[in-house]
Amino acid sequence: MIKVENLTKRYAGITAINNLNFEVEKGEIVGFLGPNGAGKSTTMKILTSYLPATSGRATIAGFDVFEQSIEARRHLGYLPENTPLYTDMRVNEYLRYRANLKGVPGRKLKQAVGDVVELCNLRDVERKLIGALSKGFRQRVGLADALVHDPELLILDEPTIGLDPNQIRQVRELIKNLGGKRTVLISTHILPEVEIMCSRVIVIHKGKIRASDTAENLLKNQRTAGSMRIEAKVGTDNAAADLGRLPGVKDVSVEKDGDYSIFQLRLEANTDPSEEVMQLAFKRHWIVRELMRRRPTLEDVFVELTHSDS
CATH class of the missing domain: 3.40.50.300 (P-loop containing nucleotide triphosphate hydrolases)
Structure with a gap:
């Protein structure tokens, strides 16, 4: 047409x-x-x-x-x-x-x-x-x-x-x-x-x-990254550093919500470290109230394709 x-x-x-x-x-x-x-x-x-x-x-x-x-x-x-x-x-x-x-x-x-x-x-x-x-x-x-x-x-x-x-x-x-x-x-x-x-x-x-x-x-x-959100009580652990060392995790940001810490993990494309996160939480006795993985969206693809100056 x-x-x-x-x-x-x-x-x-x-x-x-x-x-x-x-x-x-x-x-x-x-x-x-x-x-x-x-x-x-x-x-x-x-x-x-x-x-x-x-x-x-x-x-x-x-x-x-x-x-x-x-x-x-x-x-x-x-x-x-x-x-x-x-x-x-x-x-x-x-x-x-x-x-x-x-x-x-x-x-x-x-x-x-x-x-x-x-x-x-x-x-x-x-x-x-x-x-x-x-x-x-x-x-x-x-x-x-x-x-x-x-x-x-x-x-x-x-x-x-x-x-x-x-x-x-x-x-x-x-x-x-x-x-x-x-x-x-x-x-x-x-x-x-x-x-x-x-x-x-x-x-x-x-x-x-x-x-x-x-x-x-x-x-x-596309090599488009997803993300993961984790809300947990982690005590005095340096949880952001621990999470950042997991396979597939590109970087970690954290903010506080009372006794809980809210971690935002940016992931490598086509990775899902949910199992590793839960194993780490169990090992360190963290109390997890939320774990949510956000899959890449068309918006992520759009940004990846159009962010460069080339």
Whole structure:
């Protein structure tokens, strides 16, 4: 559905993206991740024909986004980070207007608008002025706009930005339900959402692709450390030093909570010293009230891939 080959964009003295190569297959929901300034929005603007590239090639459904821009855009819906809406229009008239602009035939227009109103849960506000809607409902109107011409591909730039937890959950469920029938490329900083929604992750940093794989494989293949939390009464023992000598423990920090000490252990990748910790506690007669191992998350992988200056 999306194919990007050697895509580069340069501004005066700045290379925003450098020789990008990636593909998104039909029916995938792909998370497009990176720090601020990594090149995510630039890439999305090029794919949606809002911005020309300096060099390279990108196609949507087989159509070149530069040479066949109109044909390519017929196959995609785009929700930018800041949703541009006409606030003095009512929801239903705005969606009819946008459907007309996107070439939805008159005989199908009413059905098309009705379908996205239902899909995006806008029935209760369809006659309200957009300017009177909450941020969450405005995001849904923007998503309905992106869907009204029934595109095969959705490109969503920070679709949950500024939403409260309930609104984020609603938008997340809506996006998940779009998978399979439609292809979705989504940029977001909410990494737990990516693990829930996306079948694959692309990480970009300083204009270059750093990784492209499933979240599961990224967690498995990266040298990403986990951590462990231990709360225990250790008496006068130098427990931090004892714990720090265990295999797989990179470093230990400690703080006090009354008679208990709280130890945070940073672990080597793919290690679990739980058994050794308990053997040590038993040997030293420590009273343990909590031992919890935190497995690496996508956030840990993201930090590892994007923390360097290279």
